[in-house]
Amino acid sequence: MTESPLVDLGFTVLVFFPRDDLIACLNKAMAFLIAVAYSRGDNVKVILILVIRVMLLVLGGNNASGxxxxxxxxxxxxxxxxxRKCTQPKRPRNATWYKDKEMLAEAQEAGLILDEEQLAFLADPKVPDGQSVQTIILNNAAFQTKDLDTYYSDCDDISNAKAVLMARICNYGFDVISEIPHSETYFNDMENQITAELERYKERVKTCEQRLNIDLSSRKQMIGSQMDDMIKEKLxxxxxxxxxxxxxSxxxxxxxxxLQTFTVFKSExxxxxxxxxENEIDLxxxxKELDNIIFKVGQSAHTVHDVFQKLKIYKTKITG
Incomplete structure (x- = not known):
């Protein structure tokens, strides 16, 4: 992506190549467009018109590379x-039809080469002038940017359309607004609606904050009470x-x-x-010693008895 100086306004106009990312190029084009509008002192209304026109040209460009x-x-x-070979009913002349005309006219003014079908469509005698076309397009509520996807298949090389467009953007200004009938009233009403909606959102935010603060305070008290109970239970x-x-212990x-007492008792x-x-062994x-003595005494007594018997017999014999 290269840059070329725009001397008279002090801006640098971006030049894009086919290898560049489409979304990135479109974002840079939007940023450049807004910077140019603010430098000229234009307000939000002008920026809105320029955004619509840049999207029409960038996404509606045709093949110029052959x-x-x-x-x-x-x-x-x-x-x-x-x-001319279509078998479908004729297309109604509605806002979309005029939008296609406007896109082709812008592309032709930018120096892009149109094919036979595009030239035939553009040369239709029912085409109104540029002012009427712009009025219908910019005031039609049915116009949505998603409709531009229909023409994306024709954008094989959009770098030329974008380069020419960026060079022509600086020529747009309040003269575009003058082409729109009742534009001042329309945008004032829109601004008032947006302001009222913003105030409603502020009130809702304030209410939500108050509810959040009350809920937060209640939750803090509940958590504090639970913490006190938990501390008491812990103690x-x-x-x-x-x-x-x-x-x-x-x-x-x-x-x-x-255990010490048992050990002492066991030792004792x-x-x-x-x-x-030891005493039993001594006893x-x-x-055994007494038994021996008794045995010996018994033998001695038996011997004495025998002796006495013999003496008695002996005495009997002597006296008889």
Missing amino acids: QRRVVKCYNCQGKGYMA ALKEQVDSLEQNL NQIKEKECL AKEKEDKYM EKKI
């Missing part, structure tokens, strides 16, 4: 044949946890004390058991 294009019937908008739970931890200490029981075993030894 490449192959699709022929379009200007009677039924069909493709591949001309209007109560903390006290319970501290109490449980203290009880657990006491139980652990008591368990350790019981072991010592007593060992001592009892068994003493019992």
Whole structure:
């Protein structure tokens, strides 16, 4: 994308090439157009007219590069044949019909080459003058920018139309507005409607803000109350946890004390058991010794008894 100086107004006119993006080119053209309008002291009404005209020329440009294009019937908008071969009913002379005329006239004025079908359509004797065409187009409420999509297939090379258009934009001004009947009243009414609508939106925004503030305050209070309850509950739970931890610590200490006592008792029981075993062994030894003594004493008593029996018998024999 290159630039060429526009000396008399101090602006730089953009020049586009086929490789450039269409949307980007259109956005730059709109920005340039608005800058030119403001530099001339034009108001919003002029900018609106210029925007409409730039869209008509940029998107309605025809092929000027000599490449192959699709022929379009200007009677039924069909493709591949001309209007004289169309079998559909004749197209009504409405705002769309005049809009097509205006677009072709603008393209021809910009130096673009029109094909046979376009020239025949433009040469129709029922075409009104340029002022009437512009009046019908710009005052027709049915005019929508989406209708321009119908002509997009013919825009094989729009760089020439855009370059010529950007050079001619600076010649547009308040003279365009003068072509529109009752334009001042129309735009004043539109401005009043927009102002009233803006005031209504401001009131709605103010009401929404008040509702939002009230709702926000209520939610803050509710959240604050919930936070207080949660803090109290947290403190109560903390006290319970501290109490449980203290009880657990006491139980652990008591368990350790019981384990120490059990260990002492177990050690003492072991010592007593060992001592009892030793005493039992000593008693068994003493019992065996007593048994031996008793056995010996019994033998001695038996011997004495035998001796006494023998002495008794002996005495009996002596006395007898």
